[in-house]
Amino acid sequence: MTLRLVLAVSLDGRLAPPAGGAAQLGGAGDRCVLEEALAWADVAVVGAGTVRAHGCSCLIHRPELQQQRQSRGQSLQPPLLIASRQATPVGFDPAWRLWGQPLQLWWLSSAPLLAAPPAGFARQLALESWQGLLAQLNAEGHQRVLLLGGAQLAGALLQEDLVDELQLTICPLVLGGEHSWLPPSAQPQADRWLLQEQRSLGDGEVLLRYQRKGNS
Numbered sequence: 769m770t771l772r773l774v775l776a777v778s779l780d781g782r783l784a785p786p787a788g789g790a791a792q793l794g795g796a797g798d799r800c801v802l803e804e805a806l807a808w809a810d811v812a813v814v815g816a817g818t819v820r821a822h823g824c825s826c827l828i829h830r831p832e833l834q835q836q837r838q839s840r841g842q843s844l845q846p847p848l849l850i851a852s853r854q855a856t857p858v859g860f861d862p863a864w865r866l867w868g869q870p871l872q873l874w875w876l877s878s879a880p881l882l883a884a885p886p887a888g889f890a891r892q893l894a895l896e897s898w899q900g901l902l903a904q905l906n907a908e909g910h911q912r913v914l915l916l917g918g919a920q921l922a923g924a925l926l927q928e929d930l931v932d933e934l935q936l937t938i939c940p941l942v943l944g945g946e947h948s949w950l951p952p953s954a955q956p957q958a959d960r961w962l963l964q965e966q967r968s969l970g971d972g973e974v975l976l977r978y979q980r981k982g983n984s
């Protein structure tokens with residue numbers, strides 16, 4: 769199974785501007801490779817903080833990518849697991865665009881689960897450990913897991929050495945501020961990564977895809 773972390777980052781390693789909020793660092797080229805990564809994935813995972821900031825999630829819009837998924841017997845969009853420490857989606861606004869998106873939502877919580885998934889969610893999964901979650905997904909046939917951030921989730925999974933691939937779009941921005949793509953407290957286990965792909969995406973953006981050393 770493969771866990772790929774996908775982020776758009778500034779030249780100074782930020783994933784959001786100093787004020788935080790809904791970061792939109794990437795341009796058209798980044799959008800394109802993000803959709804390709806979503807098309808690759810069996811499931812996607814995102815932190816509740818990112819969903820709170822945006823009120824929606826990213827979708828595959830390109831018909832050829834949707835067709836590829838359909839021809840593999842997959843849904844048009846990968847199910848989206850939203851990770852939280854709460855039993856229910858605290859602070860999630862009923863007016864958000866998220867609820868109308870053509871996405872199957874799965875609630876992923878480290879709190880004791882309720883009897884039924886929260887409203888709007890097709891499933892709820894217990895997050896006892898990240899390793900246990902990945903084993904469960906693998907057993908269900910979900911072998912390609914896309915991690916959409918944000919920093920807290922990236923830090924948690926890198927700290928447990930569970931990220932196999934890093935896909936970064938380097939955006940031609942210098943943002944400053946405290947929103948590095950890893951929280952200062954994160955202590956990633958793998959410090960060396962092997963470059964797998966580099967691609968110019970236009971408008972000064974560059975895709976870098978790395979594999980964790982020792983992964984083949």
Ligand SMILES: NC(=O)c1ccc[n+]([C@@H]2O[C@H](COP(=O)([O-])OP(=O)(O)OC[C@H]3O[C@@H](n4cnc5c(N)ncnc54)[C@H](OP(=O)(O)O)[C@@H]3O)[C@@H](O)[C@H]2O)c1
Pocket residue numbers: 774775776777782783784788789790791792793814815816817818819821851852853854858877878895916917918919920921922924
């Ligand atoms: N540039 C990019 O590619 C990119 C990508 C993603 C996000 N972002 C930006 O990043 C910012 C949000 O990132 P963030 O780091 O604040 O938030 P995040 O990582 O998306 O979400 C943090 C939340 O995830 C839940 N969580 C974290 N660790 C957990 C664990 N071990 N177990 C269970 N749940 C856990 C908690 O939710 P609860 O509070 O519900 O318990 C926590 O508040 C926004 O500005 C967003 O725009 C940028």
